[in-house]
Amino acid sequence: MLDANLKQQLQQYLGMLREPIELVASLGDGPKSTETRQLLTTIAELSDKVTASFDGENARKPSFVIRRASDHDVAVTFAGVPLGHEFTSLVLALLWAGGHPPKVDEKLVQQVRELSGTHEFDMYFSLSCHNCPDVVQALTLMSLFNKGVTATLIEGGAFQDEVERRGVMAVPAVFKDGAMWASGRMGLEDILAKVDTGASARAAEEMGAKAPFEALVIGGGPAGAAASIYLARKGFRTGIAADRIGGQVLDTMGIENFIATSYTEGPKLAAQLDAHIADYDIDVLKPVRAAKLTPATELGGYHTVELDNGAQVKARSLILATGARWRSLGVPGEAEYQNKGVAYCPHCDGPLFKGKRVAVIGGGNSGVEAAIDLANIVGHVTLIEFDTQLRADQVLQDKLRSFANVDILTNAQTTQVTGDGDKVNGLVWKDRASGEEATVALEGVFVQIGLIPNTEWLKDTGLDLTKFGEIKVDERGATNLPGVFAAGDATTVPYKQIVIAMGEGSKAALSAFDYLIRNEPVEDIAQAATTHEAQVA
Known part of the structure; x- marks a missing residue:
């Protein structure tokens, strides 16, 4: 089931376990149960801190629980065989159950620990879904770090009758306490924002209290990521506000035209963008979307961006890199049956x-x-x-x-x-x-x-848009508004490609740099005027 290379990798990961873990399987007679037995037996053979048993009583067969040997309440359940895109999720579940700390923002982990009440999740995934691992891993972490949270992660292909009975026609699909709760790609922040009702208000208050940025990038796709990195390298106080880092790339499977990389996949490239951003002093605001733009009224002044959580963030220069989304048909029945076929x-x-x-x-x-x-x-x-x-x-x-x-x-x-x-x-x-x-x-x-640009929030702001909603930019990535630049799939630049978006984001950042060094901040101008008046007096 696991080739020699995967076994070697898994054995190395299992060497990081700090506490013993138990794998308890509930099996039937079919081939999926045979695969599950083989997988768990292999895992147990690779570490003396792992034991596997096959006497579980879960009604879903095959399924298995990963639990801490010293505390059976630290547990998560997989139904089906979590290989394919979910192999990484399986490895993380093993590590976290065994006491290895997650590479997740400690504030988020603490928020998970502090969740009150009970929360029972059933989540359906497919082995070919590249949007599912984020949800699987988020719910796994919540289940292992808060005893009030239980998560059962279900491979839909192994439970076709259940999928049809519950009306699951798109993954990832999440049921909470027995009822349909959410669908589509979500990260830990997104799930916590839905579960922890006060999280959004706290985040908005924190974001709104931030000092104005010299440069603020709106959008976390390839264009936005490149722009934020280039600006931070110039030494400017840089922020990036995004719903998710990676943008449309996260919904892309195979990428074979990213120069110097023969093949990669969208989620992997998005993770690399995220890691590269983290290498610099960039203030990442997420998960948020821009809701309103109020342009500066004077050269060197502050543009104000209102986020969908209510926070208002100011910046001397902006780079709009909000990307695009799948275009809908716009015919009767499409919206009604979305995620229902x-x-x-x-x-x-x-x-x-x-x-x-x-x-x-x-x-x-x-x-x-x-x-x-x-x-x-x-x-x-x-x-x-x-x-x-x-x-x-x-x-x-x-x-x-x-x-x-x-x-x-x-x-x-x-x-x-x-x-x-x-x-x-x-x-x-x-x-x-x-x-x-x-x-x-x-x-x-x-x-x-095809795609449609995410620019509805920019209408009636004075920003020039085409009839298709694309942001008009010149050869430098500048818009018609001073200090406002744009890049990527939301603009008039032709050929919506990852490599082009990165180049355009970099170019827009360099143009913003040029703007910033040539235009003094309004408070500096005011201070200079006050000093001059005092000297004259």
Whole structure:
């Protein structure tokens, strides 16, 4: 099950255990139970601080508890086999249960310890989901560091009947105390903000009390990360306000065009961005989103950004790098059935549709790649493209057409997503040539029709935007507002690519540096004027 390299790595990690741990499995007769037994047996053989037993009584089979030998209340439960993207989560669970301290902000760990009451979480993940590990690891930490929190982390593919019974059609999906509670990627901060009702107010008060920044970056994707690093290296007091570090990169699976790196994955690159930011004296404000901009009224003055938690933060210069998000179809039924059959991440949610019928909307590279990915998992794929022909690279088109379980509809407009009230059961499309409508019966719809910039909050601020909502920038990354710069997918710069966003973020930072050294702060100007008046008197 684990190759020699993984075994060696795991043995090294298990050498960090400070206390003995126990693995208690509840198994059935199927192949997943056999895999679980093999996995736990292997782990126990790699460390004398780990024991495995197979007499558990959990109704979910296979499942296993990781618990501290000296205190069985320090525990977390996995149902299914947490390999694939969740292997790291398994390793961290073993380490934390064994007393190894987490590499997490101590303030967050303390917040976990101080949570009151009881909180019972069931969380569903898929082994191919790159958004799931953050949630799995956050709930694992909470379960192991607060005895009032219990977490059961469930591989959806191993419990298909349960997934269908509870209406889980997208992962990560989190149930709390038996009821659906949250879906989508979340970090520890996000979960604590939902559980600890006073956390947001405390964070807002702390952020609002900060002294004005010389440079504030809005957005934590590749452009924002690069901008903050370049500014901090210039010695300016720099802040970065972001919902999450990594941005859209976190939703990207394989990356093969990041120069000098043959292959990486979005979450790994995002973690590297986060670590690089941490190398510098950069004040990271998260998880927050910008809600309102009040530009400075005079050169050298302060721009004010109001965050979604109510805090107001000031800065002499701004770099707007808010990125973009998946564009929605905007048809009846899409919003109603989001996470009930309508999805935007084939890597995350594809395994939940094993053997079923799905549609992919969009014939560009993203859409065709999604259809290829899904064709290996689901029963049938219908790809629907608005244009008269697919727009993806020819090599991708050829690969797609090689699948027997794929139909391609071009010059077709999706007009409605239909459902039974609980989940998707089909969609309606119109032939753009004849005007005739047809219905496709299916269980899932994956939307892959491009991006829309996250700039709604910048309307009516005096900032120049295009009709598509992109921020207009010049060759230096400057906007029409003095001291305000922009970079990345939210701007008019063509070709929305990671490497381009990083370059544009760096360029905008250098332009902000030039602005800052050429324009004195308003308080310095006022002080100089006061001194001059005193000298004249």
